Amino acid sequence: MKQTLIGLALCALLAWGVWRQPPATAPIVQHREIFALGTLVQLSFAQSVPPQLMPAVEQALSRFETRWSVHGDGDLARLNQLIEQQGSAELPQSLRPGFVIAQQACRNSGGLFDPGIGALVRLWGFDDEDHFRSAPPAASAIDGLLKARGSLCTLELGPRITPPTPSTQFDFGASAKGRAVDEIVALLRARGVHDAIVNAGGDLKVIGSRPDRPWRIGIRHPRPDAGQEIIASLEVHDGEAVFSSGDYERFFIHENRRYHHILDPRTGLPTDLSQSATVLHRSAELADAAATALFVAGPDDAAQTMQDLGISHYLLIDAQGRQLISPAMAQRIETSE
Amino acid sequence: MTRADWLLLCGLAYAVGWLFHSLWLPQSEATQATISGPHQTHTIRLDEDREIEMMGPLGASTITIHAGAARFTRSPCRHQVCVRSGWHRRGGAVAACVPNRISLSLLGANPEFDGLSY
Numbered sequence: 001m002k003q004t005l006i007g008l009a010l011c012a013l014l015a016w017g018v019w020r021q022p023p024a025t026a027p028i029v030q031h032r033e034i035f036a037l038g039t040l041v042q043l044s045f046a047q048s049v050p051p052q053l054m055p056a057v058e059q060a061l062s063r064f065e066t067r068w069s070v071h072g073d074g075d076l077a078r079l080n081q082l083i084e085q086q087g088s089a090e091l092p093q094s095l096r097p098g099f100v101i102a103q104q105a106c107r108n109s110g111g112l113f114d115p116g117i118g119a120l121v122r123l124w125g126f127d128d129e130d131h132f133r134s135a136p137p138a139a140s141a142i143d144g145l146l147k148a149r150g151s152l153c154t155l156e157l158g159p160r161i162t163p164p165t166p167s168t169q170f171d172f173g174a175s176a177k178g179r180a181v182d183e184i185v186a187l188l189r190a191r192g193v194h195d196a197i198v199n200a201g202g203d204l205k206v207i208g209s210r211p212d213r214p215w216r217i218g219i220r221h222p223r224p225d226a227g228q229e230i231i232a233s234l235e236v237h238d239g240e241a242v243f244s245s246g247d248y249e250r251f252f253i254h255e256n257r258r259y260h261h262i263l264d265p266r267t268g269l270p271t272d273l274s275q276s277a278t279v280l281h282r283s284a285e286l287a288d289a290a291a292t293a294l295f296v297a298g299p300d301d302a303a304q305t306m307q308d309l310g311i312s313h314y315l316l317i318d319a320q321g322r323q324l325i326s327p328a329m330a331q332r333i334e335t336s337e
Numbered sequence: 338m339t340r341a342d343w344l345l346l347c348g349l350a351y352a353v354g355w356l357f358h359s360l361w362l363p364q365s366e367a368t369q370a371t372i373s374g375p376h377q378t379h380t381i382r383l384d385e386d387r388e389i390e391m392m393g394p395l396g397a398s399t400i401t402i403h404a405g406a407a408r409f410t411r412s413p414c415r416h417q418v419c420v421r422s423g424w425h426r427r428g429g430a431v432a433a434c435v436p437n438r439i440s441l442s443l444l445g446a447n448p449e450f451d452g453l454s455y
Contacts, residue, residue: 006346029451031442033373033431033440033442035433035435035438035440038435039433039435040431040433040435040440042431042442042452044451044452129414129415129416129436130415132415132416197451197452199431199452199453201433202453202454202455203454204452204454210451215451215452216449216450216451217450217451217452217453217454218427218429218449218450218452218453218454219453219454219455220453220454220455222455224422224423224424229424229425229426229427230427230450230453233449233450242454243454244454244455246455248421248455249416249418249421249422249455250416250418276455278454
């Protein structure tokens with residue numbers, strides 16, 4: 001009798017499970033997407049989207065892109081042209097705050113992050129889709145630019161800037177996206193947004209939280225085809241940014257060797273110490289620059305470089321796929337292995 | 338209880354556990370994908386294998402749906418970032434061919450992650 005009752009109870013539970021359907025619920029998060037900054041910018045809202053917000057975001061991103069692009073006739077492109085032609089140029093007020101923060105990061109990283117490598121980035125063809133190469137440039141060309149370039153670390157940021165050589169070109173590809181994300185987050189807050197994520201091609205900053213839990217972010221494996229898509233996850237709180245740099249997006253293979261877009265300012269070559277670097281910080285701009293510096297530093301110099309930059313939360317995957325996780329980051333993340 | 342009773346009980350207990358996992362727990366796997374281009378947007382289910390071509394300013398990008406996952410398999414851009422990003426199966430995952438203005442977004446009822454860092 002007892003067995004029959006247990007069997008009947010399990011059958012009833014089974015039938016209930018089959019017929020029961022989860023209640024249909026509206027999505028908690030709405031997404032909007034914009035192509036900007038050379039990537040797909042996704043905005044996720046855990047609230048209603050204020051009217052006229054998206055056009056304002058698009059305009060802000062467009063203005064930012066024009067200002068900081070090395071191509072076209074924006075402020076940075078003109079600055080580079082003037083330096084090339086005249087050896088010096090007035091530093092526009094629109095660029096000054098970005099130059100100041102980047103210079104601090106350049107100095108604190110010992111030059112591992114240095115926007116003064118613009119001519120090298122152009123030589124390698126990583127500045128623009130149309131310049132993409134299938135083979136590395138000649139070693140003599142790299143050496144020539146290395147000797148001729150100036151560093152942002154040592155530049156005097158007066159009303160005019162005069163790099164040591166006119167062949168110095170500035171490229172803020174390793175920090176401008178962070179600055180843009182900070183600016184868009186500020187714009188969203190000013191327009192009443194209190195729960196959202198600004199995600200610019202895998203580099204993101206959050207506002208508030210979801211109604212049911214904090215925002216949860218996955219960190220993608222640098223070699224996802226290895227059978228593991230996510231290497232770690234963490235909950236991210238209001239005002240925090242998570243930025244990653246890696247060798248897996250912009251690269252080409254030549255004679256069985258991978259040449260990626262993150263150049264070591266000391267050698268002019270893609271660094272071969274790391275696969276990916278992830279940094280968590282409240283400033284997206286600093287997180288962006290620090291992720292590049294961490295990637296270039298590699299495992300041996302990671303801790304010192306991050307300490308000098310004031311970064312306590314970081315995760316580095318080295319060239320062999322080994323994880324180096326800072327103690328503070330270890331308290332925040334769940335690893336998938 | 339006989340051996341048959343035990344087998345029946347174990348089978349039923351397994352079935353209840355399976356139902357709990359598949360019907361009641363939040364599903365992190367995506368169930369649909371939205372593919373957007375300059376001229377059109379498609380939302381498609383991920384449980385049917387297929388290939389979709391989407392036209393952008395550079396030409397056709399191809400997105401393949403297979404075994405509940407989606408990926409760019411061909412695209413006319415030079416960097417091939419979208420193709421190299423591989424298969425995507427989690428709700429919330431995003432891939433894009435920026436030069437060709439084509440995006441792929443995976444949708445899930447309750448995605449495990451609200452965003453991915455890469």
